Amino acid sequence: MKKSFSFLEIIIVLTLISFLYTQFIPKSKINKLDEITNRLTLYLSYTRLKALLDDKYDENDSLWHKKRWTIKFFRCREVEDGIYFTIYSDKNKTGHPSIEDTLKDPLTNKNIYSSNYCEENDKNSKYTLLTKTFDIKDVNVSCNNTSSLGQISFGNDGKIFSKLSAFENEFNEYEIENPCIIKLISKNNDSKEIKIYPKSGYLEKINNK
Structure with a gap:
């Protein structure tokens, strides 16, 4: 796949889109569910483009695929009772993202x-807190x-994965072959879906x- 844009150019474009979105759409015309659906779509696009430009392949590392850029959804600890997500590249291949592994919001x-x-x-984006910030009660x-x-991981070759194998040389395991749908469900039971297509990441x- 030809990469005709630099990562800096991509960041600039996404930053401008995000700025226009946050500054010029009247808040009264967009609800929280719409807002997080739009933001999450932007984040997914950003992560995919980052992956296309950041080849994790290493012939000396049979677990290199575990470093692919990933968005993953989690439940908060029980006392907090909520949902959040993180975007990261697991550099240490532990399966547990750390703040040092994460992508930064360009805006x-x-x-x-x-x-x-x-x-x-002050260090982390409030937009990752789906329940606290956007009243999302569930993600499917x-x-x-x-x-x-659930998680979505992006390969440098454009492939999309639902999981990254913990076993050596299984870099093609868990590639999605059918569209994957992320469903966001609000506290008032409204919902929106984001469909991710295999191969292209559309x-x-x-x-x-």
């Missing part, structure tokens, strides 16, 4: 990260193969019927 320069404490702070990922709420926003 706010904050980490797209939270721990299971689900607390706002149709292609989920994990013990969490994204489509769908209003729930």
Whole structure:
């Protein structure tokens, strides 16, 4: 796949889109569910483009595929009772993202990260806190193969994965072959869906019927 744009150019474009979105759409005309659906679609696009330009392949590392850029959904610890997500590349291949592994929001320069404490702070984006910030009560990922709420991982070759294998040289395991749907369900039971297509990573926003 030809990469005709630099990562800096992509960041600039996404930043401009995000700025226009946050500054010029009247808040009275967009609800929280619409807002997080739009933001999450932007984040997914950003993560996919990052993956296309950041080849993790290493012939000396049989687990290199575990470093692919990933968005993963989690539940907050029980006392917090909520849902959050993190975007990261698992550099240490532990299966547990750390703040050092995460992608930064190009508009706010904050980490797209939270721990299971689900607390706002100066370093992390509040937009990762789906329940606290957007009143999302549940997330369903149709292609989920994990013990969490689900994840989407992006390959440098454009392939999309529902999980990253913990075994050596299994870099093609868990590639999705059918569209994967991320369903966001609000506290008032409204929902929106984001469909991710295999191979291309094309994204489509769908209003729930």
